[in-house]
Amino acid sequence: MDLTPRTSPDNAPLAPRKRNRKWKYVAMLIVVASAGGIIVTQFLTSAIDFYCNVDEIGVRDGCEANRRLRVQGVVAKDSLKSASGRTSFVMEFNNHSVDVMYEGDPGGIFQECIPVVAHGRLVGDVFEANRIEVKHSNQYEAENPDRIAESKATPCTQLAG
Amino acid sequence: MTTATVNSKGVGTPTTRIYGALAIVALGWVLLGGLFFTPEDVVQGDAVRIMYVHVPTAWVAYLAFIVTGIASACWLIGKKHSLGFDRVAGASAEVGVVFMAMTLLSGSLWGRITWGTYWVWDPRLTTTAFLFVTYVGYLAVRGLGGSPEQRARRSSVIALLAVLEIPLVHFSVVLWRSLHQQASVLSPDGDIKMDGLMLFTLLFGVFGFSVLFAWLVSHRQRIMAMQDALQTNALDAAVSERLREAQV
Structure with a gap:
């Protein structure tokens, strides 16, 4: 067939x-x-680009100060300054800190006391970033005026998660 | 079975109608609760509302791919090799891909608002994109033709391999340093750090999207059964016609 x-x-x-x-x-x-x-x-x-915490710069393998890095830390309270289109702040982690300089506005929910990841190089004592990403913690809390006033009076405790 | 019969009867059953009604009610609450009743987050503000779609669609996409894996295993292991399992696997993967696309899209929007960028090649984002692409590939393999049995055999093997990616996606934020936050509800320490109404709406979203998933898969696998029946009937009709011709 x-x-x-x-x-x-x-x-x-x-x-x-x-x-x-x-x-x-x-x-x-x-x-x-x-x-x-x-x-x-x-x-x-x-x-x-190695992903390093602030306290690991120049200490941990892959986090050498002379190479391009991704550095993770928290924007220190009262350190944020913006002038002439540049943003500068101090990034902290485990009682270590580094000055960060960024050309432009980081965007997102960037603010003091928030964890960030900065991409760039250490030039002298300043970390010159060309990209900043804002991390947010896995905590979700309702906005509460009393709590905000309380957190403003204390160092970074709430936002850093 | 004819197309007219399919159209007049549809693929609904009392159970699927219950699924549909539950999905409408639950997702209605998620819409209202997510947009109006839940509070703003202290850090993210209104951007947190994206979570009520992003997290449930991600979880239900995982669920869909796990169902695909289980149904595929049942097809492979079962003595009868029932094609019903294969159709459930295929339908579940299709719905999972749609939900995963919603997860990626909503996550990208959420990232733009909070992180300041739509996309980063971060472990969680990368593994999720890879999972999505894997299941699009799985669907492409299903469409390559052949008999329903051939389709079931090759796609079930792929499904069993692809499902192994899910633990990698889920634990990527634990295994590697990641921009993506760690799990809030299924966190390793078991401590849920979320406002009560936010958590309630989130879990309701998971329920709503899960019921929607069940509703979509029920309908889709029935449509697939009808398509398979049409294909088989068409082949039977062709063979019968040739037999008649041979007798003339």
Whole structure:
């Protein structure tokens, strides 16, 4: 019995849509494989900058002061200054601190007493950042006027999480 | 089975209607509670409201991919190799991909407001994007053609491998230093650091999106069953036609 696919009078296959659909999924797989490759490459490239806490600069392997770093710490209370489009502040972690200079406004919910990650280099005693990302803790609290007044009177305790 | 029959009967059942009604009620509360009744966060302000979509969709996407893994294992292990398991796996993965896309989108918006950037190649974000891409690939493999049995066999193997990514995504914030915050509800120390009404709305969101997931998967796997039946019937009809021709 002949079970070859049927063809129309002009000899064109009767179900070209099904074949097209298959190619659509093959194309989708190629896009997915490419996307996966890009994701892994980008992640590994970004990992070249070591992720160090303030107290690890110049101490921990990979956190040498002469290389580009990602430094994590908390913006010290009463240290934030903005002038001529530059933002400067002191970043603290484990009783160590470093002065940070950033060209521009960090954006996000950047403020004093909040954890941040600064990308850049240590130039002299100042960490010159070209990118700042704001971390927020896993604590979620309702805004309470009494608590805000209380936290303003004490060092960074609430926001740093 | 004809298309007309499918259209006139639909794929709803009393159970799916209950799921639908519960999802509407729960997500209605999440919408109202999330936008109006819950307080602003002391640090993030109104941006915290994105959490009521971001966290539940992430959890339900995990759930969806776990269901896909379990259903795939049932198909592989089961003696009858029931295609019902494969259809549940496929439907669950489709819904999971949609929820994961919502997670990535809402997280990106949340990141722009709080971190100051839409995206960073951070361990949590990267592993989540990779998980999303893996399941888009899984769906592409399902669409490659062949018989329902062939589709079930190859996709179930991929599903069982892909589900192993979920612990890596969840614990990425513990394993590596990350910009993404650690878990608030499922935190390693078990201490939930969240305002009561925020937590209630968040958990209600998890419930609402879970019921929505169940509702969508119930309908989708029935539609898949109908598509498989149509394909099988079409093949049977073609064979019968050839047999008739041969007899003439």
